[in-house]
Amino acid sequence: MESRITTKRVIIGPDNFKKVVDLSSPSKIGLPKGQIDTDFLSQIKPGNSFEVQGIKYHVLNCDTFxxxxxxxxxxxxxxxxxxxxxxxxxxxxxxxxxxxxxxxxxxxxxxxxxxxxxxxxxxxxxxxxxxxxxxxxxxxxxxxxxxxxxxxxxxxxxxxxxxxxxxxxxxxxxxxxxxxxxxxxxxxxxxxxxxxxxxxxxxxxxxxxxxxxxxxxxxxxxxxxxxxxxxxxxxxxxxxxxxxxxxxxxxxxxx
Amino acid sequence: MESRITTKRVIIGPDNFKKVVDLSSPSKIGLPKGQIDTDFLSQIKPGNSFEVQGIKYHVLNCDTFxxxxxxxxxxxxxxxxxxxxxxxxxxxxxxxxxxxxxxxxxxxxxxxxxxxxxxxxxxxxxxxxxxxxxxxxxxxxxxxxxxxxxxxxxxxxxxxxxxxxxxxxxxxxxxxxxxxxxxxxxxxxxxxxxxxxxxxxxxxxxxxxxxxxxxxxxxxxxxxxxxxxxxxxxxxxxxxxxxxxxxxxxxxxxx
Amino acid sequence: MESRITTKRVIIGPDNFKKVVDLSSPSKIGLPKGQIDTDFLSQIKPGNSFEVQGIKYHVLNCDTFxxxxxxxxxxxxxxxxxxxxxxxxxxxxxxxxxxxxxxxxxxxxxxxxxxxxxxxxxxxxxxxxxxxxxxxxxxxxxxxxxxxxxxxxxxxxxxxxxxxxxxxxxxxxxxxxxxxxxxxxxxxxxxxxxxxxxxxxxxxxxxxxxxxxxxxxxxxxxxxxxxxxxxxxxxxxxxxxxxxxxxxxxxxxxx
Amino acid sequence: MESRITTKRVIIGPDNFKKVVDLSSPSKIGLPKGQIDTDFLSQIKPGNSFEVQGIKYHVLNCDTFxxxxxxxxxxxxxxxxxxxxxxxxxxxxxxxxxxxxxxxxxxxxxxxxxxxxxxxxxxxxxxxxxxxxxxxxxxxxxxxxxxxxxxxxxxxxxxxxxxxxxxxxxxxxxxxxxxxxxxxxxxxxxxxxxxxxxxxxxxxxxxxxxxxxxxxxxxxxxxxxxxxxxxxxxxxxxxxxxxxxxxxxxxxxxx
Structure with a gap:
């Protein structure tokens, strides 16, 4: 049973930035500064981080809450x-x-x-x-x-x-x-x-x-x-x- | 899988009387007035009631809470x-x-x-x-x-x-x-x-x-x-x- | 205007001991251990302390609360x-x-x-x-x-x-x-x-x-x-x- | 002793409208619709009401709260x-x-x-x-x-x-x-x-x-x-x- 859960992610950033995104359909995701591609995001495993325009973000699983x-x-x-x-x-x-x-x-x-x-x-x-x-x-x-x-x-x-x-x-x-x-x-x-x-x-x-x-x-x-x-x-x-x-x-x- | 849950019951009575009992070993259960036998209690299905010395009690399942x-x-x-x-x-x-x-x-x-x-x-x-x-x-x-x-x-x-x-x-x-x-x-x-x-x-x-x-x-x-x-x-x-x-x-x- | 407030005192002791007493009529005041006389207590100014059987008590004014x-x-x-x-x-x-x-x-x-x-x-x-x-x-x-x-x-x-x-x-x-x-x-x-x-x-x-x-x-x-x-x-x-x-x-x- | 309190008023209107005003210097007071003159307001005793553009307002004293x-x-x-x-x-x-x-x-x-x-x-x-x-x-x-x-x-x-x-x-x-x-x-x-x-x-x-x-x-x-x-x-x-x-x-x- 492959659940659809695995396609949802939470992006965490400075100043309480928090956004739930879905990786299942390709799109651009807006950030406080700049944006990121779902294709790129798909390669970042939950718990890891990425940087856009010098700002660090963490990627987490999307839980029920x-x-x-x-x-x-x-x-x-x-x-x-x-x-x-x-x-x-x-x-x-x-x-x-x-x-x-x-x-x-x-x-x-x-x-x-x-x-x-x-x-x-x-x-x-x-x-x-x-x-x-x-x-x-x-x-x-x-x-x-x-x-x-x-x-x-x-x-x-x-x-x-x-x-x-x-x-x-x-x-x-x-x-x-x-x-x-x-x-x-x-x-x-x-x-x-x-x-x-x-x-x-x-x-x-x-x-x-x-x-x-x-x-x-x-x-x-x-x-x-x-x-x-x-x-x-x-x-x-x-x-x-x-x-x-x-x-x-x-x-x-x-x- | 037969769980042991089925042997626990809650007895509810007047004045917020509440008692959790176990039916698995035969014993006498004390009530505000008088007592009741586990054998007798075993025959009362959860949701039903019994009377002892004119006082009515209800029997419920014991849930996790x-x-x-x-x-x-x-x-x-x-x-x-x-x-x-x-x-x-x-x-x-x-x-x-x-x-x-x-x-x-x-x-x-x-x-x-x-x-x-x-x-x-x-x-x-x-x-x-x-x-x-x-x-x-x-x-x-x-x-x-x-x-x-x-x-x-x-x-x-x-x-x-x-x-x-x-x-x-x-x-x-x-x-x-x-x-x-x-x-x-x-x-x-x-x-x-x-x-x-x-x-x-x-x-x-x-x-x-x-x-x-x-x-x-x-x-x-x-x-x-x-x-x-x-x-x-x-x-x-x-x-x-x-x-x-x-x-x-x-x-x-x-x- | 002489108010009657001045005759009420609060005695504070260990283990949250707290007692309001009135000095206006002579009596013995029970403490956790032993007792004290209102006459003696009248001489202790609010803020000060006394000892009975080795235990220290403080005397305070009795406020409205x-x-x-x-x-x-x-x-x-x-x-x-x-x-x-x-x-x-x-x-x-x-x-x-x-x-x-x-x-x-x-x-x-x-x-x-x-x-x-x-x-x-x-x-x-x-x-x-x-x-x-x-x-x-x-x-x-x-x-x-x-x-x-x-x-x-x-x-x-x-x-x-x-x-x-x-x-x-x-x-x-x-x-x-x-x-x-x-x-x-x-x-x-x-x-x-x-x-x-x-x-x-x-x-x-x-x-x-x-x-x-x-x-x-x-x-x-x-x-x-x-x-x-x-x-x-x-x-x-x-x-x-x-x-x-x-x-x-x-x-x-x-x- | 004439206190300055008497020159403060509270205007109460529909939809939780609440405004504290001072009658001591002449001015126009803005309301949700239209306005009112402090001179006119001075003549309305606390507890009473007035109407501007069909909307009813009550005038109250301004208390400490x-x-x-x-x-x-x-x-x-x-x-x-x-x-x-x-x-x-x-x-x-x-x-x-x-x-x-x-x-x-x-x-x-x-x-x-x-x-x-x-x-x-x-x-x-x-x-x-x-x-x-x-x-x-x-x-x-x-x-x-x-x-x-x-x-x-x-x-x-x-x-x-x-x-x-x-x-x-x-x-x-x-x-x-x-x-x-x-x-x-x-x-x-x-x-x-x-x-x-x-x-x-x-x-x-x-x-x-x-x-x-x-x-x-x-x-x-x-x-x-x-x-x-x-x-x-x-x-x-x-x-x-x-x-x-x-x-x-x-x-x-x-x-």
């Missing part, structure tokens, strides 16, 4: 890796698991899930809006390592085809409207994760989860605080992300 | 799942990856890594103190799904046997003393993650990483803020974890 | 100084200002306001429950420097006697029920501050403020993160306060 | 009110207190201190750089209510003239170099507050405070998290200030 944050095309708010990693862990997403997702959005978390469940796992993802569905399809095709994602261009309000899923993740505006369908798709004691941006949605989701026979294990938010990289003057960055969303985790109970 | 937080025996500070999930994501730990770790400690993060890299990946973990080495071995044997962990009862100050690793994670007191050995073990552009509790260690690590030819991509800390689960009175919990550790991420550059 | 956190008797949730200081600043509470408050609770913030507005300012505070009213009275009498607080044992639901106040602070369960009364008591463009513990109360308060002709300037929360005091191993404390309350600030508009 | 955040001219990093209020509280700054400060910087915290200590208190502030000294002088003259600030255009490295101060606040690059001078200026058990931006400075300051006979009571940082003002969709703002500085509080011990 780089791809989601700096390369993937977005037309929607995405699930950021800081939340994505935590959600996947709380939903116990590991190799071999079968996971559902709605909505797909730009596919950032779908990319993450695809890699996490591995070749024997499956990701079933639903997106009702055609433009996002097509965008996610493109984003996945550019970075998927495993052929394990089944995409639907429909809303789960009209039903979820799968049964006995290990986990389901909801990134929709009104999670409380689809809990019955999600229940049908989950295996007994299966995991549910919900991401909503407002406290009002948290309250409404919690009330609906109680009514629909879910055990609620956690409501939380994750704050990532980055530091400047100067050892003699260590201090957090001046600005940080203040909010992305509230996370809700639950498990399906039999009635 | 439950195991690390509520079952694994600790004699050391552990890498908590909130940091573990983020570290694994930033180190691009996915199925098939080959990862190194030092020190093993109680093995909490080793359990996590083992599951994340899956059956075709490998985790190589070093622990110099024999009591922790044995503890981690026991903790792993209780929850490992895949036979993919190689454990060493030695310090990496005396060398790392592996070469060309995708990533290495350091949870040692003086990371700056072992960077040369870690360099040798990593593949070009390979990922390095470091966890240290103090700002002084961050400063010293950053300076050493620069000297040893690493590209430093991030220093950060993760704050997890939990909320009470009452929809009509939504509010964060009164106390939260204020600090576990600082995270440093870097990639190996060729010189 | 010490009094509120370590001496004032509480029967209610109090406004903590970290929020109190910010609230007073946002309400522009400075010497000479006339401020209203409801409810008084244990009087912690009343103590703070009394000191902040000084001898020519006034604090009018309302508490409907008699036991809290009496407690606050006692707490104030123990630490007030200025004779500038007027206390009422009644709810502001039945009206506020004052007019043309510079600012009003609400720490009541249903702030939305009293906004009309507060409007009458405030001067044009006067400041209003509200403290509520839940997001549901924030939403309801915001909606009511809009309806009642207030300009809403801020909703916020303050997180105070303390560090351990070891220079060679600087790091935040393991636990921190995760939540005290949400703050709302508004100004009265003429219609 | 508004002045520091939106009007005061800055050539330096300032002490923000969120830290300022907390520092003043921890230093027990109330009416009548005598406080020292170095360096003055743009004078933002000097303005705050001047108002907090009131007509019978005193603020002694030192700034070695002439341009900041002059700037702070101008900023103070524009908003001071009380004639209680003594400014020095010199560094405290060359000595502090005052003795027996209640509190001192240090906002200088190397606080550890001036602790001896600060000791001489403080009364026994007097308060010391320090603001530094980096962890390295915190470590160095803590070590020096211990050596110089101070009791260290707290190292902390304050995070202010603001929320969007929409009751039906309550959520924190997307970005927040991640760091302004670390706070250190200590008290002078006699030796």
């Amino acid at each position: 780089d791809y989601i944050m700096h390369s993937l095309k977005r037309q929607t708010q995405i699930v950021y890796p800081k939340e994505g990693a935590y959600i996947a862990m709380r939903l116990d997403i590991f190799p071999g698991k079968r996971v559902g997702e709605a909505g797909t959005g730009s596919g950032a978390f779908t990319v993450y899930l695809s890699r996490a469940v591995g070749p024997y796992g499956r990701v079933y993802t639903y997106e009702q809006r055609e433009e996002f569905y097509k965008l996610a399809q493109k984003n996945l095709s550019e970075f998927s390592e495993f052929d394990n994602v089944i995409m639907y261009n429909k809303s789960i309000n009209y039903g979820i085809k799968e049964r006995d899923l290990d986990a389901f993740f909801l990134d929709v505006r009104k999670p409380w409207e689809v809990l019955e369908e999600v229940r049908k798709a989950l295996k007994p004691a299966g995991h549910l994760g919900i991401l909503v941006p407002t406290t009002n949605q948290v309250s409404e989701s919690l009330a609906a989860l109680e009514k629909n026979g879910f055990y609620i294990s956690e409501v939380s938010e994750i704050m990532l605080r980055k530091y400047k990289l100067i050892p003699q003057r260590l201090r957090p960055e001046d600005l940080m992300v203040g909010h992305t969303g509230y996370l809700i985790f639950a498990k399906k109970l039999e009635e | 439950d195991y690390i937080m509520h079952s694994l025996k600790r004699q050391t500070q552990i890498v908590y799942p909130k940091e573990g999930a983020y570290i694994a994501m930033r180190l691009d730990i996915f199925p098939g990856k080959r990862v190194g770790e030092a020190g093993t400690g109680s093995g909490a993060f080793t359990v996590y890594l083992s599951r994340a890299v899956g059956p075709y990946g490998r985790v190589y973990t070093y622990e110099q103190r024999e009591e922790f080495y044995k503890l981690a071995q026991k903790n792993l044997s209780e929850f490992s799904e895949f036979d993919n962990v190689i454990m060493y009862n030695k310090s990496i100050n005396y060398g790392i046997k592996e070469r060309d690793l995708d990533a290495f994670f350091l949870d040692v007191r003086k990371p700056w003393e072992v960077l040369e050995e870690v360099r040798k073990a990593l593949k070009p552009a390979g990922h390095l993650g470091i966890l240290v509790p103090t700002t002084n260690q961050v400063s010293e690590s950053l300076a050493a990483l620069e000297k040893n030819g690493f590209y430093i991509s991030e220093v950060s800390e993760i704050m997890l803020r939990k909320y009470k689960l009452i929809p009509q009175r939504l509010r964060p919990e009164d106390l939260m974890v204020g600090h576990t550790g600082y995270l440093i991420f870097a990639k190996k550059l060729e010189e | 010490d009094y509120i956190m370590h001496s004032l008797k509480r029967q209610t949730q109090i406004v903590y100084p970290k929020e109190g200081a910010y609230i007073a600043m946002r309400l522009d509470i400075f010497p000479g200002k006339r401020v209203g408050e409801a409810g008084t609770g244990s009087g912690a913030f009343t103590v703070y306001l009394s000191r902040a507005v000084g001898p020519y300012g006034r604090v009018y505070t309302y508490e409907q429950r008699e036991e809290f009213y009496k407690l606050a009275q006692k707490n104030l009498s123990e630490f007030s420097e200025f004779d500038n607080v007027i206390m009422y044992n009644k709810s502001i639901n039945y009206g506020i006697k004052e007019r043309d106040l510079d600012a009003f602070f609400l720490d009541v369960r249903k702030p939305w029920e009293v906004l009309e009364e507060v409007r009458k008591a405030l001067k044009p463009a006067g400041h209003l501050g509200i403290l509520v513990p839940t997001t549901n109360q924030v939403s309801e308060s915001l909606a009511a403020l809009e309806k009642n002709g207030f300009y809403i300037s801020e909703v916020s929360e303050i997180m105070l993160r303390k560090y351990k005091l070891i220079p060679q191993r600087l790091r935040p404390e393991d636990l921190m306060v995760g939540h005290t309350g949400y703050l709302i600030f508004a100004k009265k508009l003429e219609e | 508004d002045y520091i955040m939106h009007s005061l001219k800055r050539q330096t990093q300032i002490v923000y009110p969120k830290e300022g209020a907390y520092i003043a509280m921890r230093l027990d700054i109330f009416p009548g207190k005598r406080v020292g400060e170095a360096g003055t910087g743009s004078g933002a915290f000097t303005v705050y201190l001047s108002r907090a200590v009131g007509p019978y208190g005193r603020v002694y502030t030192y700034e070695q750089r002439e341009e900041f000294y002059k700037l702070a002088q101008k900023n103070l003259s524009e908003f001071s209510e009380f004639d209680n600030v003594i400014m020095y255009n010199k560094s405290i490295n060359y000595g502090i003239k005052e003795r027996d101060l209640d509190a001192f606040f240090l906002d200088v690059r190397k606080p550890w170099e001036v602790l001896e001078e600060v000791r001489k200026a403080l009364k026994p058990a007097g308060h010391l507050g320090i603001l530094v931006p980096t962890t390295n400075q915190v470590s160095e300051s803590l070590a020096a405070l211990e050596k110089n006979g101070f009791y260290i009571s707290e190292v902390s940082e304050i995070m202010l998290r603001k929320y969007k003002l929409i009751p039906q969709r309550l959520r924190p703002e997307d970005l927040m200030v991640g760091h302004t500085g670390y706070l250190i509080f200590a008290k002078k011990l006699e030796e």
